[in-house]
Amino acid sequence: xxxxxxxxxxxxxxxxxxxxxxxxxxxxxxxxxxxxxxxxxxxxxxxxxxxxxxxxxxxxxxxxxxxxxxxxxxxxxxxxxxxxxxxxxxxxxxxxxxxxxxxxxxxxxxxxxxxxxxxxxxxxxxxxxxxxxxxxxxxxxxxxxxxxxxxxxxxxxxxxxxxxxxxxxxxxxxxxxxxxxxxxxxxxxxxxxxxxxxxxxxxxxxxxxxxxxxxxxxxxxxxxxxxxxxxxxxxxxxxxxxxxxxxxxxxxxxxxxxxxxxxxxxxxxxxxxxxxxxxxxxxxxxxxxxxxxxxxxxxxxxxxxxxxxxxxxxxxxxxxxxxxxxxxxxxxxxxxxxxxxxxxxxxxxxxxxxxxxxxxxxxxxxxxxxxxxxxxxxxxxxxxxxxxxxxxxxxxxxxxxxxxxxxxxxxxxxxxxxxxxxxxxxxxxxxxxxxxxxxxxxxxxxxxxxxxxxxxxxxxxxxxxxxxxxxxxxxxxxxxxxxxxxxxxxxxxxxxxxxxxxxxxxxxxxxxxxxxxxxxxxxxxxxxxxxxxxxxxxxxxxxxxxxxxxxxxxxxxxxxxxxxxxxxxxxxxxxxxxxxxxxxxxxxxxxxxxxxxxxxxxxxxxxxxxxxxxxxxxxxxxxxxxxxxxxxxxxxxxxxxxxxxxxxxxxxxxxxxxxxxxxxxxxxxxxxxxxxxxxxxxxxxxxxxxxxxxxxxxxxxxxxxxxxxxxxxxxxxxxxxxxxxxxxxxxxx
DNA sequence: CCAGGGGTCCTTTTT
DNA sequence: GGACCCCTGG
Numbered sequence: 001x002x003x004x005x006x007x008x009x010x011x012x013x014x015x016x017x018x019x020x021x022x023x024x025x026x027x028x029x030x031x032x033x034x035x036x037x038x039x040x041x042x043x044x045x046x047x048x049x050x051x052x053x054x055x056x057x058x059x060x061x062x063x064x065x066x067x068x069x070x071x072x073x074x075x076x077x078x079x080x081x082x083x084x085x086x087x088x089x090x091x092x093x094x095x096x097x098x099x100x101x102x103x104x105x106x107x108x109x110x111x112x113x114x115x116x117x118x119x120x121x122x123x124x125x126x127x128x129x130x131x132x133x134x135x136x137x138x139x140x141x142x143x144x145x146x147x148x149x150x151x152x153x154x155x156x157x158x159x160x161x162x163x164x165x166x167x168x169x170x171x172x173x174x175x176x177x178x179x180x181x182x183x184x185x186x187x188x189x190x191x192x193x194x195x196x197x198x199x200x201x202x203x204x205x206x207x208x209x210x211x212x213x214x215x216x217x218x219x220x221x222x223x224x225x226x227x228x229x230x231x232x233x234x235x236x237x238x239x240x241x242x243x244x245x246x247x248x249x250x251x252x253x254x255x256x257x258x259x260x261x262x263x264x265x266x267x268x269x270x271x272x273x274x275x276x277x278x279x280x281x282x283x284x285x286x287x288x289x290x291x292x293x294x295x296x297x298x299x300x301x302x303x304x305x306x307x308x309x310x311x312x313x314x315x316x317x318x319x320x321x322x323x324x325x326x327x328x329x330x331x332x333x334x335x336x337x338x339x340x341x342x343x344x345x346x347x348x349x350x351x352x353x354x355x356x357x358x359x360x361x362x363x364x365x366x367x368x369x370x371x372x373x374x375x376x377x378x379x380x381x382x383x384x385x386x387x388x389x390x391x392x393x394x395x396x397x398x399x400x401x402x403x404x405x406x407x408x409x410x411x412x413x414x415x416x417x418x419x420x421x422x423x424x425x426x427x428x429x430x431x432x433x434x435x436x437x438x439x440x441x442x443x444x445x446x447x448x449x450x451x452x453x454x455x456x457x458x459x460x461x462x463x464x465x466x467x468x469x470x471x472x473x474x475x476x477x478x479x480x481x482x483x484x485x486x487x488x489x490x491x492x493x494x495x496x497x498x499x500x501x502x503x504x505x506x507x508x509x510x511x512x513x514x515x516x517x518x519x520x521x522x523x524x525x526x527x528x529x530x531x532x533x534x535x536x537x538x539x540x541x542x543x544x545x546x547x548x549x550x551x552x553x554x555x556x557x558x559x560x561x562x563x564x565x566x567x568x569x570x571x572x573x574x575x576x577x578x579x580x581x582x583x584x585x586x587x588x589x590x591x592x593x594x595x596x597x598x599x600x601x602x603x604x605x606x607x608x609x610x611x612x613x614x615x616x617x618x619x620x621x622x623x624x625x626x627x628x629x630x631x632x633x634x635x636x637x638x639x640x641x642x643x644x645x646x647x648x649x650x651x652x653x654x655x656x657x658x659x660x661x662x663x664x665x666x667x668x669x670x671x672x673x674x675x676x677x678x679x680x681x682x683x684x685x686x687x688x689x690x691x692x693x694x695x696x697x698x699x700x701x702x703x704x705x706x707x708x709x710x711x712x713x714x715x716x717x718x719x720x721x722x723x724x725x726x727x728x729x730x731x732x733x
Numbered sequence: 734c735c736a737g738g739g740g741t742c743c744t745t746t747t748t
Numbered sequence: 749g750g751a752c753c754c755c756t757g758g
Contacts, residue, residue, distance in 0.1 A: 066747095067748095093748080267748095268746095269745075269747085270747060270748075369745070369746080371746085372745090392746095426735090431734090431735065431736090433734060433735045433736085434735085435735085464734070466735090467734080591747090610746080611746045612747090633746080634745090636745080658746080
């Protein structure tokens, strides 16, 4: 074989992977099956560009969906390509969008230091927008409107077109959808509220850069000069805007390599369009296509089940995963009486198998369709003292205390941020109630000035005497905080050494204490059990500001060429010192959950949704709640019943892919289960339709609480004692 | 006009 | 667990 003459980074690849790596010019579609070494292929492609083709690392950009994926690739590229790999840009779509937007914000009349609104702020902005167009009866669902608007934005539909679309839909005789009409009206106003606050939402981070790129030749040229090789991971999850972004980034060079698996497309609900990967060869004529069908992860039985399930979908790039692994154990299938029994059964299994098969807690994962299913499993695991971690769930910034704290910071950093100010104007309660706030909003509208301006220029008699005093006190608080922040930022700009808490972080910490945020948390009886966790979240927030400040200085240091920057040295030219506004913008782009709850971890059982599980693998996987109404989810069933929506993207096909993703997470052993009854309803559940597609000969149907086989119980006894000895031994040490 | 307590409802999936 | 509603008392 001539493989020995290949450089090491190519030698460890199979022929399929090697081909994907060596096709460096022009459009390339890599159809990567589950467990086929997709990340490895991408990483080695980057290394090959640098090492094999002599490409300047700074000309390479790889776009991912999550910070975790970007981080993982960064580590691995660094391991192969060394220090110069730092120059490769590994970024999420949203961070890349923010980066492009920041550089050219002025072209859109946006401040360079725009605020980024995450979900709670977005909803608040929408609430304000709705109030302004007098949709103020509380009988509508804001989140539903928000979802609608987000749909439009991810399809590049502007407010005017949205309105026209809705009108056209109604004249076509569609079921009158009051929400669509409402949402179309709210959309335009919502955009106004965002701009007035100098803020953008997550969708804007994609939409606005794409607008810049498609309308502004100069922006395009700047981007093309900078990046010559573009890679996109998880391409099946791109929406219309992300597709445009990828296309525009690649430009006429067309050095665009996308990697993905249409069978793992599970984000249609946020606008992802499988069409992007299915039609890649049409979008980019002459594209090379490489399939990675060799699976390195699972046993034959598990793959057969996966293949059988996914074969039920019609519209896909046909792939057939194969493996050199052995057949493996049969797939367990168990029907439990109810959720409680299912959770206990799974917990018992985990406890037993850890000993019989010498596994670590981290080898197990329990995967479910919805976050709410987690609770009963938490309880069952806790009762048995099995360490677990819940991955995902409510994100860091959706936690009330974090949203409150960041609103305070934003109110200080962005004085015209109406949404932030309104969130905190009466928290902690300081005597500025609902009526007064509404009164001020009214005045602002009457006088045609921003809310913050109206607040600062109240006349006698505008509001009562007591509220007026309270408002004056609030404004003093903000003014003082702004002074304090200015001082902290000045200090941070000249202090490269941050042995303790860096200045801005220290200021924030003191600010929170001065406001009494922690006291407020502890005072609320609803937080009785969660108070410590919540106050830890505040500390994490401060900690992440500190990390940001240190990183800014680290950047300066690396660019100066030394690990440590002498206090006397001048920072590089195009470097700017840390600011709170910048810290907040960066924070909004990282999910703080991602930072610490490392999804793979030896020491605990993982609990997560099927969505969160994508890209991960575990030795033993439990897929629970496989019932009609759960998987496929009732909402998808409703949507599928709607002929209109079904024609766009079949919601049930996506549910099927979700199961496919779940099955293919398992390396060694897969256990499927369902509950014969669920919740308060006595009505029996119906097994998920997808179960019928799994060939029965692959299954080992177990009854609840089945006894162990003689071999298993012998193993269990044997390992139990050695485990005990190990534990005792480690305690002595 | 404001604060705080208590009850009720729901909950797809997420950058 | 959380958002939200209504009620009571100051």
